[in-house]
Amino acid sequence: NAGVMQNPRHLVRRRGQEARLRCSPMKGHSHVYWYRQLPEEGLKFMVYLQKENIIDESGMPKERFSAEFPKEGPSILRIQQVVRGDSAAYFCASSYRDEGEQFFGPGTRLTVL
Amino acid sequence: GESVGLHLPTLSVQEGDNSIINCAYSNSASDYFIWYKQESGKGPQFIIDIRSNMDKRQGQRVTVLLNKTVKHLSLQIAATQPGDSAVYFCAEIFTNDMRFGAGTRLTVKP
Numbered sequence: 001n002a003g004v005m006q007n008p009r010h011l012v013r014r015r016g017q018e019a020r021l022r023c024s025p026m027k028g029h030s031h032v033y034w035y036r037q038l039p040e041e042g043l044k045f046m047v048y049l050q051k052e053n054i055i056d057e058s059g060m061p062k063e064r065f066s067a068e069f070p071k072e073g074p075s076i077l078r079i080q081q082v083v084r085g086d087s088a089a090y091f092c093a094s095s096y097r098d099e100g101e102q103f104f105g106p107g108t109r110l111t112v113l
Numbered sequence: 114g115e116s117v118g119l120h121l122p123t124l125s126v127q128e129g130d131n132s133i134i135n136c137a138y139s140n141s142a143s144d145y146f147i148w149y150k151q152e153s154g155k156g157p158q159f160i161i162d163i164r165s166n167m168d169k170r171q172g173q174r175v176t177v178l179l180n181k182t183v184k185h186l187s188l189q190i191a192a193t194q195p196g197d198s199a200v201y202f203c204a205e206i207f208t209n210d211m212r213f214g215a216g217t218r219l220t221v222k223p
Contacts, residue, residue, distance in 0.1 A: 004156070033211070041121075042202050042215035043157070056210075091156050101147070102211070104156035 002027070004094050004105035005074075012111045013082045021077040021108045025094030032075040033102060034067060037089045049075060082112045121200060123218045132190040132221075136203035136214045141184060143205035148177060148188045151216070152199045160188070160201075195221045 005024040013019050025032050030051050035043040045059040049069035060067065064082075069075040079086055089109050093102035126132050138146070144165040149157035163170045163177045163186075170177050176189040186203050202216035 035213075043213040045211065045213075093156075101159060101162070104149075104158070106154075106156045 004092060004103050006090075006092055006105035006108050008108060009106060010109050010111070012113060014113050015083055016081050019079040019082050019086070019110055019112075021079075021090050021092075021110070022074040023077070023092035023094075023105055024074040025092075026096075026103055029094035029096050029103075031095045031097065032069050033093045033095075034075070034077050035091045035093065037091060037107075039088075043091065046077070079110075082110075084112045086110060087112045121216050121218045123220065125220045125222060126193050128195060128221055128223050129192055132188075132193045132197070132219060134188045134190075134201045134217045134219065136186040136188075136217075138184050138186060138203065138205040138214070139212070140205055140207050140210075141181070143207045145206040146177070146179060146186055147204045147206070148175075148186075148201060149204060149213075150197075150199045150201055157202070190219075193219075193221050195223060197221055 004026055007022050011019055023032060032049045034046040036046055037043050047060050047067045048056040049067060051069055052071050064080045066078045087110055089107045091104055091107045093104045095102045147162045148160040150160050151157045161172045161175050161177050163179050168179050174191045178187045190197055198219055198221045200216040200218050203214045205212050
């Protein structure tokens with residue numbers, strides 16, 4: 001049973017470009033969470049999704065950031081018009097139920113030049 | 114409040130010694146707590162959890178202590194090994210809300 005998969009592992013973008021980060025949850029998991037980790041800081045919650053629904057996006061910046069978890073396929077975190085301050089590691093986690101243990105993916109390290 | 118650009122607290126221990134990592138949580142209504150270990154370049158890994166109706170839970174070489182009076186959580190690692198070197202952070206959960214501490218970097222000296 002494969003764990004949570006994230007790709008790409010490393011992503012380099014220039015300012016103004018778009019970044020798309022993908023997360024495939026563990027088999028059987030329908031809850032996905034996205035977190036951002038800045039250097040030397042803890043994980044910060046961004047958004048919680050179930051299939052086709054955003055449950056809680058209280059940690060998402062109001063502009064340029066969006067997330068989806070379609071009926072088929074991975075969850076996508078999309079960052080439009082990236083800026084240097086978006087450089088961070090982005091982790092996704094999945095769980096079987098809404099209060100279940102979250103299993104983390106390896107993360108995507110985004111670097112904005 | 115949020116830490117901005119601050120370095121993680123560090124703990125340096127000798128191989129074979131016991132380690133104690135502390136965490137202060139913020140929500141007195143949090144009823145479930147998890148300790149995670151994050152090695153360089155990897156995602157967080159679950160170590161041990163504890164519910165708020167307990168004050169102590171033991172695993173293999175690890176013990177978590179919960180003091181709800183002062184909203185404090187600690188992780189004790191017995192006979193620390195070089196492979197234990199990582200960042201450790203706690204998470205507090207209240208319903209769907211999961212919040213993480215900033216973490217502590219544990220370095221084990223051979």
